[in-house]
Amino acid sequence: MTATADLIIHNACILTMDDESPRAEAIAIAGNRILAVGSDAGILPLAKAGARIVDAGGATVLPGFNEAHMHIFGGSVGLGELSLFKVQGFEALKNAIQTYAAANPDLPLLVAQYADYTVISEEERVTRHHLDRIVPDRPFLMFSPDHHTAWANTIALEKAGILHGRDVGVGNEIVMGEDGLATGELRETNAIRPVSSMSATGGREGLGVGTGGDPEHVTPEERAGDIAVIKRGLAYCASLGITSFQNMDGSLYQLEMLQEIEDTEGLPVRVRMPFHMKNFMPLSHLEEKAAVWRERFDTDKLRCNFVKMFMDGVTEGETAVFVDDYSHKPGWKGEPLFSAGHFNSIAVEADRLGLPVAVHAIGDGAVRMVLDGYEAAIEANGKRDSRNRIEHIEVVHPDDIPRFARLGTVASMQPTHPPGSAGLPLEPYLTYIGRERWPYAFAWKALVDAGAKIVFATDWPVSPLAPLSCIGDAMTRKPWAEDMPDHRLSLMETLAAYTRTSAWVEFMEDRKGKLKEGFLADIVVLSGDIEACPATEIAALKPVATICDGRITYEAP
Missing domain, CATH: 3.20.20.140 (Metal-dependent hydrolases)
Structure with a gap:
């Protein structure tokens, strides 16, 4: 008996990323696998009764994007924090922070993201004194885009116990001023953590990258809140056409929360997590922890099979x-x-x-x-x-x-x-x-x-x-x-770096990263033809639908 499709996408410009058959018009999905890829005439008859038929309208269809380097917990938390992306100048900074502070009167620590190193000006480096003029009476912390530097106001430094400095280890620095007090600039995780741990999440989102470890104590309510935050981040990934990501900070706490999401409702995105090896950890951790985690988390949806370091x-x-x-x-x-x-x-x-x-x-x-x-x-x-x-x-x-x-x-x-x-x-x-x-x-x-x-x-x-x-x-x-x-x-080289090669680096090139018969059904449908789109307008394209493991995880309104 010929297999039939649950879902068919047709009238598409399909870039399969498969060199043996690089282009197609239609694709058929049965369960969580690709049943067939080919012409409209060859694929449409495969639909079973009641199958979902999607007309792509001539738009590009690709393997789902594989984000090869990101931080799901920190990114998810950041979705609810103040974004200072492209904010320049003291007055603009002041307006953004004060508006956010007024809208969030109960936060124990106000946190902002994407503060540029030249947010004040190219000549003047931001200090706690600038931030005190904006928000003097509530702890405030803002991160640079790279997350390796942050700036805190005086009350935040005082509450964190680092206004007078502290030894924070090699490669980390609480920048000190001529007055013997911290300037407000904090370089690297060990210097930032005393302040960030005062946030509503207790800084748990940074532990994987900072300590490579887990929180000492989390209440059931805090854990439920953390899972809800991560779910929001996973849904956000799906809305952008992402069907896989490779996380670059790892902790057992994150892995167990992701496993719970998979067990209860199914992860909408495939996740690859690392064991995070820090410079203070014994070599034996690789065999006693990293190799053990690899055996425990080893499915196509959630895997922990590599080591991350700085x-x-x-x-x-x-x-x-x-x-x-x-x-x-x-x-x-x-x-x-x-x-x-x-x-x-x-x-x-x-x-x-x-x-x-x-x-x-x-x-x-x-x-x-x-x-x-x-x-x-x-x-x-x-x-x-x-x-x-x-x-x-x-x-x-x-x-x-x-x-x-x-x-x-x-x-x-x-x-x-x-x-x-x-x-x-x-x-x-x-x-x-x-x-x-x-x-x-x-x-x-x-x-x-x-x-x-x-x-x-x-x-x-x-x-x-x-x-x-x-x-x-x-x-x-x-x-x-x-x-x-x-x-x-080239465009095709760039797309390969986001699909086929990212699957290869995970050792999953035999089942994802291409649109090919028998491969996992991880697909993104775009709003237009990416090859016909001027380079300056690619960013304006949007995912119309995202499919991960044969399940529609996002549809545009």
Whole structure:
């Protein structure tokens, strides 16, 4: 008996991302799998009685977007916080914060997101004194877009017990003023956490990335609230055409909440979580925790099968690690979070256990250290299909570009992050890295041309999550000077970095990332033809429908 379809999409410009059959007009779904892909004439007769028939109206249909680097808990919490995206100048900042404060009189800590490093001006760095002039009587904290720097007002610093400073560990800093008091600028997680833990969520959304651990005590009411927050974030992902995401902070607390959602109503998005390895953790955690979590969470909907680490911070906070000095600060290269020997031992052990590794590395010095560690793993254990990654790679030394392909290291990068893109200012970034490093900054095309595999994502909540906006940013990026290389990829290369290659890096290329018979039914229907759309208008396209595991998880009103 011939199988029949529960759902058919036809009259579409289908980009299957399958090189063997790259284009089609219609697709049929039975259960949670793709039944067939082909012409309207061949697919429409497969509909069973009562099947849902969707006319795409000539619009593009793609494999569901796979966001390869994001933070679901923090992003979900941020949906209810103040956004300072594109807010510039003191008066605009004051108006936004005071309006939010008035609308939220009971919050124990007012929290804002996306505050640019130059939110006051390009010449004046924000301090607690600026924030005191805006909101003097309630604790306030605002995060930079990259989440590696935050600024707090005086009352927040006092309540957190850090107005007079505190040792916060290597790579972290409570910036101190000439008066012996904190300026309000907090660099990296250990410095930020004393303030962020005063929030309505107790800062639980940051524990996965900050400590790699779990909250010490959570009441049933708090846990239920956290699950509700994450559900809102998952629905938001689905509304943007995302059918899979790879989280970049991991904790058992998050995994168990996601498992509960899957068990009770079904996750609307597939989730890949890491074990987060911090520099204070014993090497034995890889076998005792990471490998155990991998066995416990191992389905097509929720998996925990890789290790995440940080090698450095961010350039604007002067915590990124470079091969040579910061251009504006002679004698300072940054301080890595792991010594070379320590990192190498982790890379070797993770590789021995068959655990892929993903490492945040912003500066070219950090990137080199990670590549060295991956090379040490190959030397110790032999070459295998590890699919290790480096996250961000904002600057890469030219000598290291060919090493990506040679070592089989994936370049995981964010089209929303280059200064001058997605509303980001050029300074202080360009000055900090110096012009000689400009050609090797966000060097997508140089890496791809050298044979590296690349995946794209937004690092939400560091940047807005919408994949179509991110793809538009990738296609419209402008070089910083006339003699700079153009690092844009083609549209199909960019789409592959959001679909097919992102499935491959997860070791799931045999069942998702393409629209192909027998593959999981993860699909997004767009509002128009992305190939006919000018690059400047891609961001205006919207998902009309999102299907994950054969289930419609989002339909546009």
